[in-house]
Amino acid sequence: MRCGACPHEWDATADWLDRFDQGKEGCPACGTDCRGEDRPDFTAAPDDQAHDEAATRDLAWYHSSTHPIWPDRDFDPAADLTEETRQRMESMSARPGAVERWAARQKSKAVHVGTYEAAIENMFRRIDDEGGPADQFFLHRVRLRQDCMIEPGVHPEPTDFVGNAYLTEVCAPGVNVLRYVNVHEDASRISLALDVDAIDAVQSIPIPLPIDTSDPWITDATARLHCASARPPEPMTSTLQRFRPRTIPALATEGRQLVKEAGAELPVNLRDRFGLEIDEETFASDPSGFPARVLGLVRLVTDPGRVLAALDAQGWRTV
Ligand SMILES: [Zn+2]
Known part of the structure; x- marks a missing residue:
């Protein structure tokens, strides 16, 4: 961590960060806590190999995505636009070609890669945020071109308010790699915002890895879900209950309990993001699918x- 109010830098544990986020800890030197504008924030770990440009080119970089092919030069951002949306975009623009300009701008967005841990943490966050049906994710390992141009130094994350980064706006001409401190995933480790041209090749696998459903934990968890699905709904323990009495299927409660038990092995920052829900329909169609996903994650x-090792076994796809 680095304080924004004084020059102090220090190593923080996960527990310290948890207390800091609650306003119970501050900078060890001057006491500035999370409520100040000059609050302490993550800074690049001094031992990160990516401080060195040559090492940055040689390191393996990771990205998680719901796209099996990533990055995809042939991807057309405008492909999913309805005719109505296209017409609205054109009518709002002073000159013709609004859709093409928008698509070109979308395609000039930087792609992000980071440590293995950052890619996995990003996927956990997306699963937790979306809370919808189980998307298939893919893990991509990126090899950079040896002639990629790296902006000197390690910077704050270059994204705008909707999370997009455009290298041409923040870097010198010709630069196609920008190093930044990731403050969201695998915090304090260096991530990269890249132009696709900086990438030499990519290896990809579906994640989580396939899992043996005869694993004792899965067998036991599936049996517990079967028992729960036969129990009557349980009352919700919520403060809203006074106003709107509600119940929750016993299956959902048991699912949450399984997630909690399996998640106990995770570091605290991931445990908080480990949110999977089970519903009757998914359970009926594939009873061991939910426990297998939980254990796989x-x-x-x-x-x-x-x-x-599974990535090592894949061929490299040139981009
Ligand atoms: Zn301070």
């Missing part, structure tokens, strides 16, 4: 060696 964190 946990193993991405507890057994990264298997994941990296």
